[in-house]
Amino acid sequence: MKKFIQEDFLLQTDYAKELYHNFAKNQPIIDFHSHLPVNEIAENRNFANLTKIWIQGDHYKWRAMRALGIEEKYITGNASDAEKFQKWAETVPYSLRNPLYHWTHLELSRYFGIDELLDAKSASDIYRDCNKQLENPDFSPQNLIQRMNVEVVCTTDDPLDDLRYHSQLAESDYPVNVLPTFRPDGLIDIDNVGFIDYLNALSRITSIKITDFDSLKEAIRKRVDYFHKNGCRLSDHGLSHAYGFEYTEDQVNTILSLRFEEKSISKKEVAIYKTAILNTLGQLYHEKNWVMQLHLGPIRNTNEAILNKVGIDAGVDSIGDYQHAEQLASFLNQLNMKDSLPKTILYNSNPSDNEVFATMAGNFTREGIKSKVQFGAAWWFLDQKQGIENQLNTLSNIGLLSCSVGMLTDSRSLLSFPRHEYFRRVLCNMLGNDLKEGLLPNDIEWIGKIVEDITYNNAKTFFQFPSTIKNS
Known part of the structure; x- marks a missing residue:
């Protein structure tokens, strides 16, 4: 039988083949969002x-x-x-x-x-x-990553993590930059039963007694500083939707006091707290020139029987149908009005939100930065051929495809890096079809440059990692 994965897999035109093989194929990979276990990379077994x-x-x-x-x-x-x-x-x-x-x-x-x-x-x-x-x-894990021409891998890490494996890799002669990403779900989820235990752990690790909003902000700043010192340049937030309510610090202190006293708080108070903490975090990210990633919209752990049997991340999550536009606009605007909006990437899990997110990204720009707020790559259930094409088409129609920072794996598997190849083939095929149909000028060098930007150059510039190739 003729082999299935051939040299020109997914490439339907001569233009697509030229774009992929000459401009996309050999670009290094910057995988700016993954869930790879950093201990497995460092231990290299x-x-x-x-x-x-x-x-x-x-x-x-x-x-x-x-x-x-x-x-x-x-x-x-x-x-x-x-x-x-x-x-x-x-x-x-x-x-x-x-x-x-x-x-x-x-x-x-x-x-x-x-x-x-x-x-x-x-x-x-x-x-x-x-x-x-x-x-x-x-x-070995390290060699598998290197084999795919990976330059940077960003893992996903809790603020309480000591980052010892990242330090171990940074001090080694391993040429791939394996960098942490700040994922502060535990700080945000005040409605979680383990919230107070989490704050107590944060107190211990920072030597700051957390009694109110100010002391909480001080402790968070200390962890952000620590992550920055260890090469972190991104945060990530997994939320059902954004939070953009009006609030005062007095309100936040009252809500925290109720929570410390193990008293119930309302849904509105939960939303006010989450707005305040996200604003605090956003301002810190802006100070550090980090990129804030917002993964919005899934509904998680829907099958309680499987959840109880297997635990979280069991494969029983799905696309949610939340309302995003108003709260997301308010949240971004609150930061922007303080001149504290960091570079941001918006990811939607529901394809019906493509246009909402693409238009929202275009609302907040900054001189000297290409697409300061990005409409991020097709995510989770959408990172397949049709979902990638839909995201690329929406971005092309509403924003500037040429400014995209490209693809990521969002994976826990060391064997998932060919998803970058998959994305690149889909991108080149789409542009190749446009060339064939006369929708783009026959300027393969210019369009090839755009392909190089999307697959590598834009990400390298946007994230400004501390040392993209450590041994250069």
Whole structure:
């Protein structure tokens, strides 16, 4: 059988092929948002088998397997790794037209040189072949990242993290910059049952007794300073929606006092607190010249039975249908009016919000910065071919595609970096089709430069990482 992932995969025109192979393919990767476990990168131990590195923790695959009615023991349960892989292999042929089908075969090809289709019959041989390769030092986490021409990886880290693994990597001769990202969910979620415990932990780590809003802000500033010292240049927020209410510091102090006393607070008080803390954080990010990422709109942990059995990130989240425009506009405007709006990337989980987010991004600009507020890449359920095309088309129609900072993996898997290749192929195919139809001038050098900017140059300029290539 002719191999599936060919040289010109997804490239439908000669223009697309030229754009991809001459301008996109060899650009370094700046993966500015991932959930890779930094300890695995720093410890650099080879994975025991293909299930451990490829299926364990991948809720995209879990959802597909559950959709086929596969028993949970073969997904997150106590079945052997070989049995779990076999069940995944049996699932793959049924995932036709799901992005998993493309990603699966792209990853097998790029990392393991396997061009055979994965199915029930090929599973045993592919599992054995890949496991043998995984024993090789070339398949250690650090080498797997380097092999994909990765220049920067940003992990996602709690403000309480000591960042020792980032420090270990920074002090080593590893040429890839592995940098932390500030993810302060614990500071924001005042309605979480563990909120007071979290603040107590923050008090201990900063040696600041948190009794009110001022002392809380002092403790947060101390952690932001610590993260900045360790190379952090981005924050990330996973929210159902933005918060842009009017508030006073007296109100925030009253709300915190109620929470410290373990008294109930209203939904409006929760929203006021979250607005205040997000404003505080935004101002700190602006001072540090960080980029603020807002991932908005999912509804999480919808299946309580699975949640209780597996825990969070079990693959039972979905797209939410929240109202975003008014509160998001207010939040961004509050910061902007204080001249404290940081560079920002907006990501929506609901495709019906594409135009809302794209137009919102264009409202807040700054001289000397290309697209200070970005309409971010297709995210989560949308980071497949159609979702990427929709995001690119919306950005093109409403903003400037040429200013985009491009793609990210948003992944926990070390084998997910070919998603950058996937994005680049989709981008080049779209531009190639426009060239073929006469919608763009036949100036391949200029359009190629735009491709280089989207896939690398814009991100390098926008994020201003402390040392993009450590050993240069």
